[in-house]
Each structure stands twice: as structure tokens, then as C-alpha cells.
Amino acid sequence: MLRIENLTVKFQSLVAVNNLSMKVEQGNIHSLIGPNGAGKTTVFNAVFKLVPYTGRITFLNQDLRMKSTHELLSLGLSRTFQNLNIFYSMTVEENIKMGLHPFLESHLYQDLLGFDVYSQKEVNDKIYEVAALTGLLPYLKAYPLFLPYGVQKLVELARALVSNPKLLLLDEPAAGLTSAEKENLKNLMKAIKAKGLTVLIVEHDMGVVMDISDVVTVMNFGQKIAEGKPQEISADPQVIEAYLGVD
Numbered sequence: 001m002l003r004i005e006n007l008t009v010k011f012q013s014l015v016a017v018n019n020l021s022m023k024v025e026q027g028n029i030h031s032l033i034g035p036n037g038a039g040k041t042t043v044f045n046a047v048f049k050l051v052p053y054t055g056r057i058t059f060l061n062q063d064l065r066m067k068s069t070h071e072l073l074s075l076g077l078s079r080t081f082q083n084l085n086i087f088y089s090m091t092v093e094e095n096i097k098m099g100l101h102p103f104l105e106s107h108l109y110q111d112l113l114g115f116d117v118y119s120q121k122e123v124n125d126k127i128y129e130v131a132a133l134t135g136l137l138p139y140l141k142a143y144p145l146f147l148p149y150g151v152q153k154l155v156e157l158a159r160a161l162v163s164n165p166k167l168l169l170l171d172e173p174a175a176g177l178t179s180a181e182k183e184n185l186k187n188l189m190k191a192i193k194a195k196g197l198t199v200l201i202v203e204h205d206m207g208v209v210m211d212i213s214d215v216v217t218v219m220n221f222g223q224k225i226a227e228g229k230p231q232e233i234s235a236d237p238q239v240i241e242a243y244l245g246v247d
């Protein structure tokens with residue numbers, strides 16, 4: 001579904017991602033793990049064209065380099081950020097609605113790019129559906145600042161989900177969550193997968209990674225050092241040395 005070939009990202013003399021190739025298969029929860037600074041978030045940023053790169057990234061056989069950010073959304077790509085990226089001046093409902101922004105009003109580019117424009121009822125239905133899935137229905141009229149951090153993270157996730165993506169990229173969804181919130185996140189990930197979505201996750205919490213992943217890719221110093229099923233990865237000596245450590 002997502003194919004990354006020979007991806008290299010340089011920041012002046014620093015090679016943040018070094019000739020990385022990986023494939024995310026449809027229907028999988030695929031985790032990207034590795035030590036701090038390994039280049040994981042930079043891979044996400046390359047997919048979303050936020051950093052210049054060499055190599056090739058295709059999604060459903062379409063070269064993403066040629067696409068605008070709006071086109072990425074219409075192709076079915078969506079993401080969350082490592083640092084919570086929500087609007088505190090807006091309610092939860094308004095925040096979620098932002099995920100539908102390109103589909104809300106008639107703009108020239110919608111005609112050019114073939115975007116649908118949703119009716120008010122369609123918008124409301126989509127927000128309701130995603131709020132029900134993420135457990136945010138009781139909070140729709142609330143302002144995020146007054147909600148627990150774990151709920152605020154769900155708001156960002158709901159905003160990424162509301163455009164009905166085919167592939168969701170989540171950057172450290174479990175960071176800062178309580179154990180109960182992590183359990184909730186794992187169940188939510190499984191529910192999202194059951195709905196047919198494909199998910200690529202950058203995550204440090206190995207409990208979450210091991211529990212929900214179909215495939216794990218491990219990066220170190222910008223390079224892929226291992227890839228496989230969670231059990232294979234947790235037993236790989238190179239991964240243990242570079243990242244997991246000895247129990």
C-alpha cells in the first residue's frame with residue numbers, strides 16, 4: 001500500500017534517514033521503532049512532503065512527490081503528530097471538523113482535484129461516527145484544555161480519522177498516556193484495523209507495539225536494522241543491543 005524505496009533525508013551534514021526501504025501492507029498495523037533520533041518521525045515527514053528527500057515514496061502506486069498536501073488527504077492518507085497538535089480555542093467537535101477542511105466549502109481546487117463537498121448532515125454524521133468510535137461523544141462541546149491529556153490525544157486521533165483515511169500514520173500515540181488509557185488505545189487500534197484501515201505507528205511503548213503490531217520495522221541511525229513479526233523482533237540480538245536492551 002505504502003512503498004518507500006531508498007529514502008534518504010539529509011539535514012546539512014546529518015543523514016537522518018539513510019537509504020531506507022520498507023513496505024506497509026494493506027490491513028496491517030505496522031510499527032516503526034528505534035532509539036531517539038533514529039529517523040522515524042523524519043520518515044513520516046517525508047511521506048507528507050515536509051522535508052526534501054531522495055528516493056521514492058508511493059501510495060497505492062501513486063508517486064507522492066508530485067502530490068499536494070490536499071491531494072494526499074484525498075488519496076486517503078492522514079496523520080497525527082508527536083507533539084499534540086490541536087486547537088485550544090475550538091471545541092472538541094470543531095477540532096474534529098478541521099480534519100474535513102478540504103471537503104467543507106466549495107473552492108476552485110476542489111473542482112480541480114475532484115474533492116467531494118459534504119453537506120452539513122454528512123459532516124455531522126462523520127463527526128458523530130468518529131466520536132463514537134474514539135469515545136469522545138461526551139466531550140464534543142468541551143474545550144480540550146480542560147480535558148485529560150489522554151482525551152486530548154484522542155481528539156487529534158479523531159481529527160485524523162474523520163476524513164476516512166485508508167492509511168493512518170500515528171506518531172507516538174501512547175506517549176504520556178496512563179496504563180488505562182494505553183489499554184483503551186490498544187483496543188481502539190484493533191477496532192480501527194477491524195474497520196479495514198491500515199496503520200503505521202511510531203511508538204516507544206513496547207507493550208503497545210508488541211500487542212497490536214502485525215509487522216515491526218526497526219531503525220537505528222537512519223537505517224533499517226530489522227523487520228518482522230513482534231516476536232521475531234523482540235528476540236533479534238541486533239535490536240536488543242541497539243534499542244530494547246537486556247531485560
Ligand SMILES: Nc1ncnc2c1ncn2[C@@H]1O[C@H](COP(=O)(O)OP(=O)(O)OP(=O)(O)O)[C@@H](O)[C@H]1O
Pocket residue numbers: 011014016034035036037038039040041042043082
Ligand atoms: N528539521 C530538522 N532540521 C535538522 N535536523 C533535524 C530536523 N528534523 C529532525 N532532525 C534530526 O534528524 C534526526 C532524526 O530525527 P527524528 O525526529 O526523525 O528521530 P526519531 O527517530 O523520530 O526520534 P524520537 O524517537 O526521539 O522522536 C535527529 O538527529 C534530529 O535531531
